[in-house]
Amino acid sequence: MKKKVVFIINPKSGIGKKSIVEKEITTEIDTESIDFEIIHTKYRGHAKEIAERFSGKTDAIVAVGGDGTVNEIGSALVGSETALAIIPVGSGNGLARELNIPLRTSQAISVINNMYTRKIDVMKLNSYYSLNVAGVGFDSFISHKFSTVKRRGPLQYMRLITQEFPAYKSQEYTLNIDGHFFKRNAFLISFANSAQWGNNIRISPNAQVDDGLIDVCIVANFPNYAVPALLVSLLAQAIDKNKYDEIIHAKEVELMNEEPLLGHVDGEPIMIEPHSKISILPLSLNVVVPDEEFFKSSIFSPLREIIPQFQQFQQQISQFPFTKIKQ
Numbered sequence: 001m002k003k004k005v006v007f008i009i010n011p012k013s014g015i016g017k018k019s020i021v022e023k024e025i026t027t028e029i030d031t032e033s034i035d036f037e038i039i040h041t042k043y044r045g046h047a048k049e050i051a052e053r054f055s056g057k058t059d060a061i062v063a064v065g066g067d068g069t070v071n072e073i074g075s076a077l078v079g080s081e082t083a084l085a086i087i088p089v090g091s092g093n094g095l096a097r098e099l100n101i102p103l104r105t106s107q108a109i110s111v112i113n114n115m116y117t118r119k120i121d122v123m124k125l126n127s128y129y130s131l132n133v134a135g136v137g138f139d140s141f142i143s144h145k146f147s148t149v150k151r152r153g154p155l156q157y158m159r160l161i162t163q164e165f166p167a168y169k170s171q172e173y174t175l176n177i178d179g180h181f182f183k184r185n186a187f188l189i190s191f192a193n194s195a196q197w198g199n200n201i202r203i204s205p206n207a208q209v210d211d212g213l214i215d216v217c218i219v220a221n222f223p224n225y226a227v228p229a230l231l232v233s234l235l236a237q238a239i240d241k242n243k244y245d246e247i248i249h250a251k252e253v254e255l256m257n258e259e260p261l262l263g264h265v266d267g268e269p270i271m272i273e274p275h276s277k278i279s280i281l282p283l284s285l286n287v288v289v290p291d292e293e294f295f296k297s298s299i300f301s302p303l304r305e306i307i308p309q310f311q312q313f314q315q316q317i318s319q320f321p322f323t324k325i326k327q
């Protein structure tokens with residue numbers, strides 16, 4: 001029987017190549033095995049509404065957008081048999097990278113043609129779902145600031161970080177992590193389902209999306225002289241080895257804040273009410289991912305074999321500067 005797939009395109013996300021993407025979908029989707037429909041979003045939250053409408057009625061819903069679009073569609077599909085697929089056209093592409101979904105559109109479409117699925121965990125923070133990384137602290141502060149900036153791009157983002165960093169004050173947080181109380185003066189606290197924020201910048205290098213655990217990553221308040229070492233460990237995928245970083249595995253975390261906090265889920269700015277809870281819903285989301293065969297046949301695999309450093313090189317060039325950009 002033919003599979004049914006809905007593509008949801010966010011025309012505002014990513015780097016403005018939507019019309020090309022739409023053409024590629026139309027020409028490269030396997031119409032022998034797949035019936036498809038393409039819908040464009042018109043406002044924030046629209047992707048979620050569309051996905052809710054099609055949940056349970058289609059085999060997959062494809063997020064053609066960045067991490068925000070992925071979050072909206074994934075949130076609508078928690079607990080549904082309908083799978084989330086991704087054509088990553090954002091600028092961070094955190095979850096897509098983590099699931100080994102190719103960044104090249106034609107390859108991402110062939111992954112969808114193949115329709116191989118697996119289940120992953122999803123985190124729930126109050127009424128929000130987070131597929132990738134949620135948190136409080138400096139990165140949340142920046143994502144709130146950035147959402148008010150008119151002209152948004154990597155340069156503006158970098159400028160914002162360098163402007164705000166010197167004056168940013170770490171905060172006291174009290175956490176109840178699976179029944180144990182922690183008081184920490186932290187620069188940021190991330191709740192990681194996947195290992196990375198995006199662009200292969202890993203806040204918790206060993207996080208697994210299917211182990212039923214939240215990686216609570218606490219970056220302690222650090223002196224200025226520790227900045228270079230912290231940056232290097234972040235870029236070397238080894239922040240967990242830095243002495244200012246602490247990672248605790250958890251099933252449920254309570255944020256015991258008295259005041260509302262600036263937070264983010266998958267990079268989108270949100271307000272976190274006093275006494276908030278974050279928990280994990282194990283294996284609650286179906287996702288379309290490449291299977292082993294895909295990797296064997298991928299045009300990248302010969303390159304990977306010939307040049308072992310190829311992947312590392314790819315990562316290094318995508319890591320600098322910090323380019324987790326919200327659109």
Ligand SMILES: [Mg+2]
Nearest residue numbers: 208209211213
């Ligand atoms: Mg996990």
